[in-house]
Amino acid sequence: AQKITQTQPGMFVQEKEAVTLDCTYDTSDPSYGLFWYKQPSSGEMIFLIYQGSYDQQNATEGRYSLNFQKARKSANLVISASQLGDSAMYFCAMRLNQAGTALIFGKGTTLSVSS
Amino acid sequence: GAVVSQHPSRVICKSGTSVKIECRSLDFQATTMFWYRQFPKKSLMLMATSNEGSKATYEQGVEKDKFLINHASLTLSTLTVTSAHPEDSSFYICSAGTGPLNTEAFFGQGTRLTVV
Numbered sequence: 258a259q260k261i262t263q264t265q266p267g268m269f270v271q272e273k274e275a276v277t278l279d280c281t282y283d284t285s286d287p288s289y290g291l292f293w294y295k296q297p298s299s300g301e302m303i304f305l306i307y308q309g310s311y312d313q314q315n316a317t318e319g320r321y322s323l324n325f326q327k328a329r330k331s332a333n334l335v336i337s338a339s340q341l342g343d344s345a346m347y348f349c350a351m352r353l354n355q356a357g358t359a360l361i362f363g364k365g366t367t368l369s370v371s372s
Numbered sequence: 373g374a375v376v377s378q379h380p381s382r383v384i385c386k387s388g389t390s391v392k393i394e395c396r397s398l399d400f401q402a403t404t405m406f407w408y409r410q411f412p413k414k415s416l417m418l419m420a421t422s423n424e425g426s427k428a429t430y431e432q433g434v435e436k437d438k439f440l441i442n443h444a445s446l447t448l449s450t451l452t453v454t455s456a457h458p459e460d461s462s463f464y465i466c467s468a469g470t471g472p473l474n475t476e477a478f479f480g481q482g483t484r485l486t487v488v
Contacts, residue, residue: 294479301482357404362415
């Protein structure tokens with residue numbers, strides 16, 4: 258069975274600083290994708306970044322980068338130059354590359370950015 | 373990017389009544405849609421996988437007679453909460469994708485259900 262673990266219930270960071278949100282995963286399947294989503298208080302799920310299990314390079318999307326360490330089964334999200342608007346809940350998720358499979362989510366990390 | 377529209381965004385209903393939530397893929401065909409439930413400050417828990425033209429697959433512990441799912445077309449899946457009770461109050465959110473290797477899963481806006 259697949260599992261996603263996020264061990265940080267809450268993280269605090271000051272504006273303009275970088276922050277790392279931890280995520281480890283467990284699967285015996287060699288083909289999978291890892292996702293990070295941001296969920297503000299409105300509830301919408303905002304896609305941030307994707308990393309495929311066969312991707313050689315770490316994914317980057319603007320201020321977001323994914324530190325993918327396959328041997329350690331970790332996929333940490335790094336947010337550079339934090340902004341007040343980054344305050345939200347962040348979910349790490351995984352999906353096997355098989356038709357009809359759902360995203361499995363971690364418990365989430367609440368990020369609070371202060372000025 | 374692809375858009376998934378979920379309606380209604382908020383609903384309040386009385387105990388014992390049924391509520392239908394719609395999830396539409398607006399610019400792509402979704403053979404599979406997923407329904408999640410989320411309690412406040414908790415994770416998204418998969419309830420069921422909705423397959424177009426066939427019966428939904430429910431996760432362990434989810435009552436299929438309580439949460440009726442219909443996926444009648446490639447662009448619409450519905451979740452009906454039957455005989456709702458206050459404990460069914462939650463945030464329900466659907467998701468759809470265009471294939472297993474799609475690098476993004478698309479979510480609806482979510483429905484906040486309150487049963488009084």
